[in-house]
Amino acid sequence: TPTEPLTVLGKTYPRDEWTNATPTILSKVGRNLHLQEGHPLSTLRGIIENHFEGYQSVRTESPIVTVHQNFDELGFPKDHPGRSKTDSYYVNAEHMLRTHTSAHEVESYRSDKNAFLIAADVYRRDEIDSSHYPVFHQMEGMRIWDQGDLSELKAENARLAAELAKSPLQVEDDTVVGPSNPYQAKHDPEHAAEITQNLKHRLNGLILKLFGHVAAAKGEPLRIRWIEATFPWTSPSFEVEVWFNDDWLEILGCGVVMQQTLETSGMGHKAGWAFGLGLERIAMVLFDIQDIRLFWSTDSRFLNQFEQGRINTFKPYSKYPPVNRDMSFWLPDAAVEGREPWHENDYCEIVRNVAGDLVENVSLIDDFTHPKTGRRSLAYRINYRSMDRSLRNEDVNELQAEVEKQVVEALGIEMK
Ligand code: PHE
Numbered sequence: 001t002p003t004e005p006l007t008v009l010g011k012t013y014p015r016d017e018w019t020n021a022t023p024t025i026l027s028k029v030g031r032n033l034h035l036q037e038g039h040p041l042s043t044l045r046g047i048i049e050n051h052f053e054g055y056q057s058v059r060t061e062s063p064i065v066t067v068h069q070n071f072d073e074l075g076f077p078k079d080h081p082g083r084s085k086t087d088s089y090y091v092n093a094e095h096m097l098r099t100h101t102s103a104h105e106v107e108s109y110r111s112d113k114n115a116f117l118i119a120a121d122v123y124r125r126d127e128i129d130s131s132h133y134p135v136f137h138q139m140e141g142m143r144i145w146d147q148g149d150l151s152e153l154k155a156e157n158a159r160l161a162a163e164l165a166k167s168p169l170q171v172e173d174d175t176v177v178g179p180s181n182p183y184q185a186k187h188d189p190e191h192a193a194e195i196t197q198n199l200k201h202r203l204n205g206l207i208l209k210l211f212g213h214v215a216a217a218k219g220e221p222l223r224i225r226w227i228e229a230t231f232p233w234t235s236p237s238f239e240v241e242v243w244f245n246d247d248w249l250e251i252l253g254c255g256v257v258m259q260q261t262l263e264t265s266g267m268g269h270k271a272g273w274a275f276g277l278g279l280e281r282i283a284m285v286l287f288d289i290q291d292i293r294l295f296w297s298t299d300s301r302f303l304n305q306f307e308q309g310r311i312n313t314f315k316p317y318s319k320y321p322p323v324n325r326d327m328s329f330w331l332p333d334a335a336v337e338g339r340e341p342w343h344e345n346d347y348c349e350i351v352r353n354v355a356g357d358l359v360e361n362v363s364l365i366d367d368f369t370h371p372k373t374g375r376r377s378l379a380y381r382i383n384y385r386s387m388d389r390s391l392r393n394e395d396v397n398e399l400q401a402e403v404e405k406q407v408v409e410a411l412g413i414e415m416k
Contacts, residue, residue, distance in 0.1 A: 006091055009062045018090040021097060024353045025089055025123060028135045029063055029097075033295055034119045038308045040283045041137050041295060044210075045119045046309060048139055048277075051209050052202075055115040055141065058108055063097050063121050070096055070103040073264055075232035086343040089123050089134075097123035101140035102233065102276055105257075108142060109265035114272075116142045119279070125345045128362040133292045134352065137279040143198070144262065144272030153194040160201035167208055168216060173200070173226040181228045181236040186259040187271060195256050196236060199273035200226065203240055203254060210282060211242050229253055233261045234274060244285055252277035288313045291387070293357045299388050320390045322360060325400045328379035332412035339412055342378075350410060351382060354402045360385040377416060 006013045006021065008029055033041045049057055067090075071083055081087060082099060089097040098104075101118045108116045118140040126132045145153070177183055183192035207224050215222040223243035231237045234255025241248040254275030262270055280292055287306075289295070294302055294314075301317040334341050344364070351359050359382060366379035382403070384396050407413055 008064055008091070011062070011064070013064070013091045013095055016092045018085065018093040020085050020125075020349075021089040021091050022349065022353050024356065025097070025134055028121070028123075028296075031296070032121065034121070034137045034279060035059075038303065038306050039295075040287045040289065040306055040314075041279050043306065043308055043311065044279050044283045044286070045137075045139065047210065047311075048141075048206065049117055049119075051206050052115070052117055052141060055117045055143075056111075056113045058104065058116055058118040060104060060118065060120050063123060064091055064095050065098045065103045066094055067096055068094075069106065070098050070100070073106050073261070074102060075258060075260060077232070080232075086340075086345045087125055089125060099124050100276060101138040102231075102274070105140065105142060105233070105274060106261060106265050109144065109262055109267045109270070114144050114270070116140070125349060127344060128348045128351060128359055130291045130293075130360065131281070131284070133280070133296075134349075136292075138276055139279060140274065140276045141202075142257070142272065142274040143202075144257070144267065144270040145195075147191070147269055147271050150188075150191040150194060150271065153191075153198055157194060157197045157201060160198070160205065164201060164204055164208070167212070168221040169204060169208055169212075170221040170223045171200075171204055171226070172223065175226050175228045175236075175238060177236045181230070184235055184256070184259055187256075191271065192236075192256055195271060195273055199238075199254055199256070199275070203252065203275060207240065207242055207251070210286065211244060214244065214286075229255070231255055233258045249281070249285060251282055286311050290316070291360070293360070293387060296357060297387055301388075320386055320388075322383050322385040323391050323393065323396045324381055324383050325396060326365065326379055326381050327400070327404060327407075328366065328377060328416040329407070329413040330416065331376045331378065332414070333375075337412055342411070346411060347380070347407060350406045351403055354406060355382075355384060355399045358384050358386055358391065358399065 008026055033039050034045045036042050088099050100122050101120050104118050121135055122138050123135050126134060183189045204224055208222055212222050225241045225248060227239045229237040229239040231253060234257055237255035239250055240252050241250045252275050257272055257274050262268055305314055331342050332339055348362055351362055361383035363381050365381045369376045384391055
């Protein structure tokens with residue numbers, strides 16, 4: 001195991017037993033697709049920034065934040081699953097690659113501004129398929145008011161409601177604010193209700209801006225659905241889905257910011273809302289980009305199809321044939337060998353480190369437990385496909401052999 005410190009964007013971080021950020025993932029740091037002129041993610045960011053006129057656009061220096069910023073400060077319980085090494089990339093016990101743009105909420109509130117947008121790259125260990133990539137982009141929006149100014153919100157909300165009422169919009173909202181998703185005890189419920197209304201109007205307006213033309217082309221109203229949710233730093237909390245291509249697409253999480261979070265920033269006299277949305281998920285449907293790896297392509301056949309500010313449908317230039325390889329193995333006896341319990345994300349991480357963007361999909365095809373010995377075996381199908389060339393069998397065999405070697409070493413499995 002390597003011992004030299006990690007260097008990211010000119011800063012050095014010592015390794016420790018928490019370090020699991022790999023060279024493969026760190027090589028993505030600094031690409032900043034959301035700022036690359038003409039890139040679909042940049043266009044989407046720009047449209048959202050234009051929609052929220054007057055909001056301060058916050059640019060962050062590095063995706064490395066403290067564990068405190070990413071989790072503690074936002075009230076994540078100590079045993080929250082997102083903290084696990086199988087789900088997040090740690091630089092060391094103290095620093096990590098942010099898993100969401102919410103990691104920058106507290107420091108943003110600290111400035112004297114009242115409305116912010118943060119677009120940034122975020123990192124999560126995950127499975128491998130056409131819609132999951134270990135780096136993606138989020139946008140955080142926040143608006144806060146001096147609590148003394150909240151009575152002004154009524155008029156603004158009435159104006160927003162009147163504007164939205166003129167639009168072909170069908171909002172389905174059965175959410176209730178109650179014991180499981182309450183207004184905060186520290187808030188005047190009337191004020192909290194106005195903040196919640198403002199959040200809903202603003203986000204309905206954004207979604208109308210992004211998706212309205214698609215529904216209009218079909219002669220249908222745009223359907224938006226509000227659902228109750230839980231986040232440690234908001235209450236009440238919601239998720240929002242939009243009806244697109246005959247299915248509900250979940251696009252964002254949001255809520256009224258916990259007063260504790262504002263107090264941490266020294267802004268306890270203010271109150272407001274925050275939301276966070278994933279840019280890839282929205283861009284994939286708006287630009288009709290079917291494979292999330294394409295966003296990382298430097299192929300001119302991809303990049304030349306787009307220009308900053310314009311949403312157009314991507315025309316796939318070719319699909320090279322996939323090559324499948326199966327791998328079946330016995331899991332180690334974790335209890336006997338003192339190993340971490342099996343986690344698919346650890347397996348996928350190794351596959352990504354070996355094959356990079358040549359891997360399209362990893363799927364479990366068999367899960368068997370021997371009735372007598374209790375030993376468990378798994379079989380995975382790895383689907384290799386390049387986005388810009390035909391893969392040769394020899395190349396894939398080599399990749400597959402390397403994956404086998406590394407998973408045997410790192411995870412203690414035994415090939416069948
Ligand atoms: N950070 C949350 C996520 O990644 C989204 C969110 C942002 C929820 C702001 C509430 C407020 O899912």
